Amino acid sequence: MALTENILRRVREIVGRDHVLTSREDLIPYSFDGTAALQSLPDAVAFARTTHEVAAVLRLANETGTPIVTRGSGTGLSGGSLPSPGALILCLAKMDRIIEVDAANLTLLAESGVTTVNIADAASAAGLFYPPDPGSMKISTIGGNVAENSGGLRGLKYGITRNYVMGLEVVLPDGEVLWTGNKCVKDVAGYSLRDLFVGSEGTLGVITRVLLKLLPRPAAKKTLVATFDQMDKAAQTVSDIIAAKIIPCTLEFLDRTTIRCVEDFAKVGLPLDCEALLLMETDGHPAAVEEEAAQMEACARANGAMDVRIAKDEAEGNRLAAARRSAFSALARVAPTTILEDATVPRSELARMIRFVDQVARKYRLRVGTFGHMGDGNLHPTFLTDERNHAEMERVHEAFKEIFDEAIRLGGTITGEHGVGVAKKGFLPKFAGDASMRVMRELRRALDPRGILNPGKMFD
Amino acid sequence: MNASEPSFLKGLDYSVVQQCMHCGMCLPTCPTYDATKLERHSPRGRISLMRAIADDRLEASKTFAEEMYFCLGCLACVTACPAGVNYAELFENARAEVEARGLLDSPRRNAIRAFTVKWLFMDHRRLTAVGRAMRLYQELGLQQVVRKSGVLNLLPRRLRELEAMTPPVQSRFSNELIAAVTPAIGVRRFTVAVLTGCAQDLIFSNVNLDTVEVLARNGCEVHTPPDQPCCGSLHAHNGEWALAQQLARRMIDCLPPEKFDAIISNAGGCGSHLKHYSKLLEKDPAYAERAKIWDRKLKDIHEFIVGVGFQAPAATGRPAVRVTYHESCHLSHGQKIVNQPRQILKSIPGLECVELPEATWCCGSAGIYNLTQPEMAGQLLERKIRNIRSTGARVVATANPGCLLQLINGCRDEGLEIRVAHPVTLLAEAYRDGK
Ligand SMILES: Cc1cc2nc3c(=O)[nH]c(=O)nc-3n(C[C@H](O)[C@H](O)[C@H](O)COP(=O)(O)OP(=O)(O)OC[C@H]3O[C@@H](n4cnc5c(N)ncnc54)[C@H](O)[C@@H]3O)c2cc1C
Numbered sequence: 001m002a003l004t005e006n007i008l009r010r011v012r013e014i015v016g017r018d019h020v021l022t023s024r025e026d027l028i029p030y031s032f033d034g035t036a037a038l039q040s041l042p043d044a045v046a047f048a049r050t051t052h053e054v055a056a057v058l059r060l061a062n063e064t065g066t067p068i069v070t071r072g073s074g075t076g077l078s079g080g081s082l083p084s085p086g087a088l089i090l091c092l093a094k095m096d097r098i099i100e101v102d103a104a105n106l107t108l109l110a111e112s113g114v115t116t117v118n119i120a121d122a123a124s125a126a127g128l129f130y131p132p133d134p135g136s137m138k139i140s141t142i143g144g145n146v147a148e149n150s151g152g153l154r155g156l157k158y159g160i161t162r163n164y165v166m167g168l169e170v171v172l173p174d175g176e177v178l179w180t181g182n183k184c185v186k187d188v189a190g191y192s193l194r195d196l197f198v199g200s201e202g203t204l205g206v207i208t209r210v211l212l213k214l215l216p217r218p219a220a221k222k223t224l225v226a227t228f229d230q231m232d233k234a235a236q237t238v239s240d241i242i243a244a245k246i247i248p249c250t251l252e253f254l255d256r257t258t259i260r261c262v263e264d265f266a267k268v269g270l271p272l273d274c275e276a277l278l279l280m281e282t283d284g285h286p287a288a289v290e291e292e293a294a295q296m297e298a299c300a301r302a303n304g305a306m307d308v309r310i311a312k313d314e315a316e317g318n319r320l321a322a323a324r325r326s327a328f329s330a331l332a333r334v335a336p337t338t339i340l341e342d343a344t345v346p347r348s349e350l351a352r353m354i355r356f357v358d359q360v361a362r363k364y365r366l367r368v369g370t371f372g373h374m375g376d377g378n379l380h381p382t383f384l385t386d387e388r389n390h391a392e393m394e395r396v397h398e399a400f401k402e403i404f405d406e407a408i409r410l411g412g413t414i415t416g417e418h419g420v421g422v423a424k425k426g427f428l429p430k431f432a433g434d435a436s437m438r439v440m441r442e443l444r445r446a447l448d449p450r451g452i453l454n455p456g457k458m459f460d
Numbered sequence: 461m462n463a464s465e466p467s468f469l470k471g472l473d474y475s476v477v478q479q480c481m482h483c484g485m486c487l488p489t490c491p492t493y494d495a496t497k498l499e500r501h502s503p504r505g506r507i508s509l510m511r512a513i514a515d516d517r518l519e520a521s522k523t524f525a526e527e528m529y530f531c532l533g534c535l536a537c538v539t540a541c542p543a544g545v546n547y548a549e550l551f552e553n554a555r556a557e558v559e560a561r562g563l564l565d566s567p568r569r570n571a572i573r574a575f576t577v578k579w580l581f582m583d584h585r586r587l588t589a590v591g592r593a594m595r596l597y598q599e600l601g602l603q604q605v606v607r608k609s610g611v612l613n614l615l616p617r618r619l620r621e622l623e624a625m626t627p628p629v630q631s632r633f634s635n636e637l638i639a640a641v642t643p644a645i646g647v648r649r650f651t652v653a654v655l656t657g658c659a660q661d662l663i664f665s666n667v668n669l670d671t672v673e674v675l676a677r678n679g680c681e682v683h684t685p686p687d688q689p690c691c692g693s694l695h696a697h698n699g700e701w702a703l704a705q706q707l708a709r710r711m712i713d714c715l716p717p718e719k720f721d722a723i724i725s726n727a728g729g730c731g732s733h734l735k736h737y738s739k740l741l742e743k744d745p746a747y748a749e750r751a752k753i754w755d756r757k758l759k760d761i762h763e764f765i766v767g768v769g770f771q772a773p774a775a776t777g778r779p780a781v782r783v784t785y786h787e788s789c790h791l792s793h794g795q796k797i798v799n800q801p802r803q804i805l806k807s808i809p810g811l812e813c814v815e816l817p818e819a820t821w822c823c824g825s826a827g828i829y830n831l832t833q834p835e836m837a838g839q840l841l842e843r844k845i846r847n848i849r850s851t852g853a854r855v856v857a858t859a860n861p862g863c864l865l866q867l868i869n870g871c872r873d874e875g876l877e878i879r880v881a882h883p884v885t886l887l888a889e890a891y892r893d894g895k
C-alpha cells in the first residue's frame with residue numbers, strides 16, 4: 001500500500017515537518033545503499049531524533065500497515081536499507097549522541113545513529129578501545145553495525161560487533177520499547193533477546209540505543225606488510241601463523257588487482273610487483289608484540305615471501321590499515337560496477353576457496369579482484385563489470401551461484417558479514433535448511449505480525 | 461536551452477556519471493552533509509541527482525539547481541573518494557546545465573550575474589576601474605562616514621552584512637607595483653611568468669609583489685605582463701563555460717606558455733582551474749595543443765619553489781611567533797598541494813608551526829559562496845575560527861585570496877588579534893629580515 005497523504009501528515013506531526021522528505025530530488029538520494037545495481041525509490045523519508053518518535057512512527061505504521069525500512073548511513077552491502085515498495089524510510093542518522101562512557105564498567109552507551117568512528121574515538125579519548133572496525137567505519141552507524149553484525153579488520157583476535165553488544169534499546173513493531181541486557185558481565189535471566197536483535201537486519205525491531213563493551217587499549221602495536229608471488233603462499237602463511245598458535249589482531253590480504261587500485265588511491269607505497277599482499281598486525285603487551293611480529297615475519301619468509309616490511313611507527317601502521325579499508329571502493333576505479341561477495345569458509349579451506357574463485361572467474365570470462373579478512377576465512381571476491389552489459393551480469397550471477405555452492409560444500413557460509421538483505425535472499429533457504437527457516441519465519445511473525453519491518457528482505 | 465536540446469549532463473561521458481558506486485566514504489568529509497545529515501546535500505546524493513538527469517529519471521528542476529549551488533565546490537569529496545570519481549567535472553557540468561536552462565533565472569540574479577560574471581570579471585580594466593572607485597570610497601573616509609552615520613541600518617540585513625565584508629582595496633595594484641620584467645637576483649635559473657589574478661590583484665596585490673620577489677631571489681627572471689585577463693575559474697564554477705573558454709584563450713595569448721619554464725599561480729582556486737585548460741579547450745583546434753603545454757607548465761608557487769629547491773631564509777633572532785596553516789580547498793583537494801606550503805613555513809626561522817585541527821575543512825569562502833549562501837558560509841567560518849583559536853597561533857597562513865579575506869573578516873568579527881597572511885608573504889618578509 002502506498003503512503004497516503006493522511007499517513008504522511010501524521011508522520012509530520014510526530015517528527016516535525018522539517019524532518020520528512022517527499023520531493024523527488026530528496027528521495028532519489030535515498031533510493032540505494034552501498035550495494036551495486038540495486039535501486040528503488042522510497043515514498044518518503046523521515047528522520048527520528050528520539051526513541052519516543054521512533055515508537056510513535058512504528059505505532060502508526062503498525063496501525064496502517066505501512067512498510068518501514070530503517071536506515072543508518074546506507075553503506076550496507078546486501079541491500080538491507082534499500083526501500084521496499086511503498087516504504088517510509090526511517091533514518092536514524094540524526095540520533096547521534098554518545099550518552100555515556102563508563103570507565104569503571106568499561107562500557108559506552110550511544111544512540112544508534114552515532115558513526116562507528118565516533119564510538120572508537122570516544123573510547124580512545126577515555127584510554128579505552130572499541131575493536132570492531134568495518135571498512136566503512138568512518139560513516140557507518142553503530143545501529144547499522146549491530147543490525148548487520150558487522151565485522152572488520154580485527155575480527156580474528158577481537159571478534160565482531162556481536163561480541164561487544166551488552167545491551168540494546170529496541171522499539172518493537174507495535175511501538176513498545178524494550179531494553180535487553182545491562183552492564184553486567186554475566187546475565188542468564190531468560191532468553192538472550194539481545195542476541196536475537198544483533199544481525200536482525202532491521203526485520204525485528206528498530207534499535208535506538210546500544211550499550212557497548214570496551215577494552216583497555218593495547219599498550220603496543222606493530223604492523224607488517226608481506227608480499228608474495230603466489231596467492232597460495234600467502235594463504236599458507238596465514239595457516240602457518242594460526243597453526244603456530246599466534247592470534248594476530250589482523251590478517252588481511254589483497255590480490256594484485258586490488259593492490260594496484262588501493263595504491264592508486266592511497267599512495268602508501270604498496271609494492272606493485274606481487275600477486276598477493278598480507279597486512280598483518282599484532283597488538284598487546286610490548287614484549288609479546290615484538291615476539292609475535294618476529295614469528296609472523298619468519299612464517300612469511302619460510303613461505304617464500306618476496307619482501308616483509310615493518311611499519312616504522314603507529315602512524316604508518318594506521319595509514320596502511322586505512323588504505324586497506326578503501327579496498328572495495330578503490331576497485332571501482334577500474335570498472336563501472338563492482339559486485340562484491342562475502343563467501344566465508346573455515347580457515348583450513350581458504351587456499352582451496354581462493355583457487356576456486358580464480359577458476360570460476362576464468363570459466364565465466366570475468367575480471368575479479370579479491371581481498372578480504374584472511375584470518376577469518378572471509379573472502380570478498382569482487383567482480384569488475386558493467387551493469388549495462390546484461391550478458392556479463394548474467395555470467396556474474398552464475399559465477400556467484402557456483403562460489404556459494406562451493407563455500408557451503410566446504411563447510412562455509414554465503415555471507416560472513418554483509419548480511420542477507422535482498423542480495424542473498426535467494427540463497428538463504430538452501431544454506432539455512434528447512435528447520436532454521438521455519439524458526440526464523442515464526443520468530444519474525446511473532447514479533448512483527450503485520451510484516452511492516454523491512455518487508456521483502458532476508459526471506460519472505 | 462529547451463528540454464529537447466542536448467544537455468551538459470547527458471553529454472558527459474557516461475563512465476564519469478557512472479563512476480560513483482555509492483559507498484558513502486565521502487560523506488563525513490562533506491561540509492554540507494556534516495551540517496545537515498541529508499543525503500541530498502552529500503556528494504553521493506548530488507551525484508545520484510546528476511545521474512538521474514543523465515538517465516532521464518529526473519527533470520533538471522529548480523530544486524536541483526539550488527542543490528548545485530548549495531554545494532561548496534570544495535572538492536573534499538574528491539580527496540576522500542577511493543573510486544576516483546571526478547566530482548569537479550560533474551559539478552561544473554551540472555552548474556553549466558543549470559545556467560543553460562536558466563533554472564534559477566530571476567531579474568535580480570540575472571542582473572547581478574550580468575554585471576559580475578559576464579561583465580566585470582571579463583575584463584581586467586573594468587575590474588581595476590571598479591577597484592579604484594572602491595579605493596576612493598575607502599580612502600576618502602567615506603566608508604567610515606557612511607558606516608558611522610547609521611545610514612547602513614536602513615539597508616536590509618543581508619546588504620548590510622555585505623557592506624561589512626567589502627575588502628579594503630589595496631592602494632596600488634600589481635601593474636603599479638611590479639615591473640613587467642623583474643630580473644633574477646644572482647644567476648638566472650628559470651624564466652617564469654606570474655599570474656596576478658583578479659580578486660588577488662585588487663585586494664592582495666602585495667602577495668603578487670611578494671611572489672615576484674621570492675621567485676627573483678630564487679633565480680627566476682619574472683615576467684608579469686600588465687592587464688592580464690581573469691583566469692575564468694569564477695566562470696567555469698558558475699556554469700559559464702563559453703566565457704571560461706574565451707578567457708582561457710586570452711590568457712594563453714597574453715602569456716604564451718612556450719616562452720616560459722613555468723607559469724606561476726599563487727591563488728589556490730585559480731591554480732586549480734588554470735591547470736585544466738586542456739580539458740576546457742580540448743575541442744578548439746587552434747588552442748588544444750597549446751593548452752596542453754600550458755597545463756604542463758602551470759605551477760602553484762609553493763609547488764614550484766619547493767620542487768626546484770628554494771633558499772632558506774637566514775635566522776634573525778626574533779622571538780618565536782606561533783603560526784598555523786589553513787589549507788585552501790582548491791590547493792589541497794584540487795591540486796593536492798599539501799606539504800609544500802608547510803615546508804615553506806617550517807623553513808622560516810622564528811615561526812613555530814602548529815597544526816590546525818580540521819585544516820582541510822572549508823572556511824566557507826568557496827569562491828562567491830559566502831555571498832550566495834551566507835548562512836552555511838557563516839557556520840563554516842565560525843567552526844574555522846574556533847579551530848584557529850584552539851591553536852593559540854598569532855598568525856594564520858593560507859594561500860588563496862578568498863580564504864585570506866574570509867579569515868580576515870572572521871578574525872575581525874571575533875575581535876581576534878590574529879594576522880592572516882599568504883605563506884609567500886611570510887617567506888618574503890623573512891628574506892627581507894635576514895638580509
Ligand atoms: C566501503 C565499504 C566497506 C565496508 N566494509 C565492511 C567491513 O569491513 N565489514 C562489514 O561487516 N561490513 C562492511 N561494509 C558494509 C556496511 O558498512 C555495514 O553493513 C554497516 O554496518 C552498515 O551500516 P549503516 O549505518 O550504513 O547501515 P545501513 O546500510 O543504513 O543499514 C544496514 C541494515 O541495517 C538496518 N538498520 C540500520 N540501522 C538500524 C537500526 N538502528 N535498527 C534496526 N535496523 C537498522 C537496515 O534496515 C539495513 O537492513 C562496508 C561497506 C562499504 C560501503
Ligand code: SF4
Nearest residue numbers: 480481483484486541
Ligand atoms: S563519490 Fe566516491 S566516495 Fe562518494 S559515494 Fe561515490 S564512490 Fe563513494
Ligand code: SF4
Nearest residue numbers: 490531532534535537
Ligand atoms: S564539493 Fe564539497 S560541498 Fe560539494 S559535495 Fe563535495 S565535499 Fe560536499
